[in-house]
Amino acid sequence: MSLRLVRRVLAALVVLALIAVGTVYALSARVIASARDVVVPPFAHALPTDSASLAEGERFARVRGCTGCHGEDLGGEVFFDEPNVARVVAPNLPALAARVDDAALERAIRHGIGHDGRALFAMPAEMYRIVTDGDLARLIAWVRSRPVPPDTLGPSTFGILGRVGIATGEFLPSRHYIATETVPPAPEDSVLRLGHYIAWSSCTECHGGALEGDGMRTPALRPMMDLYTPEELGAFFASGTAKGGRELRLMSDVARGRLRHLRPDEVAALHAYLSSLTAPTGTSSPPPPPPAPAP
Secondary structure, eight states, rough: OOOOHHHHHHHHHHHHHHHHHHHHHHHHHHHHHHHGHHHHHHHHOOOSSSSHHHHHHHHHHHHHHHHHOTTTTSEEEEEEEETTTEEEOOOOHHHHHHHSSSHHHHHHHHHOOOTOOOBSOOHHHHHHTOOOOHHHHHHHHHHHHSOOOOSSOOEEEEEEHHHHHHHHTTSSSHHHHHHHOOOOOOOSHHHHHHHHHHHHTTTHHHHOOOOOOOSSSOHHHHHGGGOOOOOHHHHHHHHHHETTTTTTTHHHHHHHHHHGGGGGHHHHHHHHHHHHOOOOOOOOOOOOOOOOOOO
């Protein structure tokens, strides 16, 4: 092969690579910008200022995991950083709240749309879309009441491999799940309605959009209720220790960090609602837990 031909082949490969990279960036940019055309109802609910409402806003934030991703001071955290893939940042919420209005915060929380109109990734808006105006107002009021930590983390960024994932649908924004996953209607019974609200705004992040688990790390929730009375479930949430003295890889931390903030009536309502569900097809009752170790 002549040197001239080698140069032509290399030049063609460079052109093809540039076209491929350009296509990936264009397709991923289209997905990221797709939320700009989404029209959502305006949010104009008055924010409370009394101490009880602010305390309830904090409790709501802890149950729903806001402090888990954004940090105890809400100052933000980098929870994924892989070269050439992505650097995903949970932003500094008090600093963000100081720059944008309540409607912009609501669009991010319930609709997965950033204040700049971009589609949000790793923000579980599909879980928060059913949050009531009252709870959301208390949450936003609490965020606005917090001191503003230094804002040093910067925005989330995507490398070429991350953009390939976005372009091919491997990495999906919150808007996708909002559009494709349906929340079942809330029951008429007031206790089951409360349990429905907690389950679909707290549990789907780990147990999936149908509360049936992911088949690997997390189980379907309906069969789990056969193992616990409401009181035992509350004790598990409070301590993080499952029946039989077990430490569960994921759920124990979630219980200690989030679910221990549920009130007893909320735990009972959650248990009642999950127990009322139809078990997934092919799901058998889970085995009983092992006995507690001898003292």
